[in-house]
Amino acid sequence: MKNLDLNLKAVVESRSDIGTLLSKPGDAVIIQRGQPRWMMLKCPCGCGEDIPINLDRRAGKAWRYYQGGDKGVTLYPSVWRDTGCESHFIVWRGRILLMGGYVDDDASSVPDLPDLIRRVRMSWPSGVMISYVDVADKLGEIPWDVLEACRHLTREDVFVEGSGQQRAMFRRR
Numbered sequence: 788m789k790n791l792d793l794n795l796k797a798v799v800e801s802r803s804d805i806g807t808l809l810s811k812p813g814d815a816v817i818i819q820r821g822q823p824r825w826m827m828l829k830c831p832c833g834c835g836e837d838i839p840i841n842l843d844r845r846a847g848k849a850w851r852y853y854q855g856g857d858k859g860v861t862l863y864p865s866v867w868r869d870t871g872c873e874s875h876f877i878v879w880r881g882r883i884l885l886m887g888g889y890v891d892d893d894a895s896s897v898p899d900l901p902d903l904i905r906r907v908r909m910s911w912p913s914g915v916m917i918s919y920v921d922v923a924d925k926l927g928e929i930p931w932d933v934l935e936a937c938r939h940l941t942r943e944d945v946f947v948e949g950s951g952q953q954r955a956m957f958r959r960r
C-alpha cells in the first residue's frame with residue numbers, strides 16, 4: 788500500500804449530489820450545508836467502498852476538519868474502519884497516509900517546521916506530561932503538525948514521549 792493524495796472533487800449540499808464523483812481511491816466530496824457535515828471518501832486501500840466521515844459535532848462522534856489556503860485538507864484524529872477492509876489512515880495536508888504500511892520519510896509537509904518547533908517548545912508547560920492535541924489547540928495549529936514538531940524535539944532529546952497509556956503525550960526533559 789502506498790500513500791496517496793486526497794483528491795477533493797467537489798463541495799455539494801447533499802449525498803444525492805455525489806453521483807459518480809467518487810471513482811478512484813482518495814477521491815473525496817464534502818457535504819456542506821452552512822458548515823461541513825460529511826466527507827465522503829473513496830477508500831484509499833482500493834476496496835472500492837465509500838467511507839462516510841462525520842464532521843458535524845452535533846451529530847455525534849466527529850472528526851475535526853481543517854481546510855484552507857496552502858494547507859490542504861486535514862482530518863483529526865485518524866480514520867480507522869471497524870468494518871470491511873479495516874483500513875487505518877490519516878489525512879494530513881491533502882495527503883492520505885496509510886498506517887501500518889509504507890512509511891514515507893518525506894511525508895512531512897509542514898510549512899516552516901523550524902518555527903513551529905520553536906513555538907511548540909516555548910509554549911509547552913514544564914513538568915507535566917500532556918497531549919500534543921492540547922498544545923495544538925492552544926496554538927491554533929493542526930494536531931498532526933504539532934505531533935511532528937514533538938517527534939523532532941524528542942529526537943533532539945528536548946522532549947520525552949510517554950509510553951503505554953501516555954503514548955503520544957510528551958513532557959520536557
Ligand SMILES: [Zn+2]
Binds near residue numbers: 830
Ligand atoms: Zn478499503
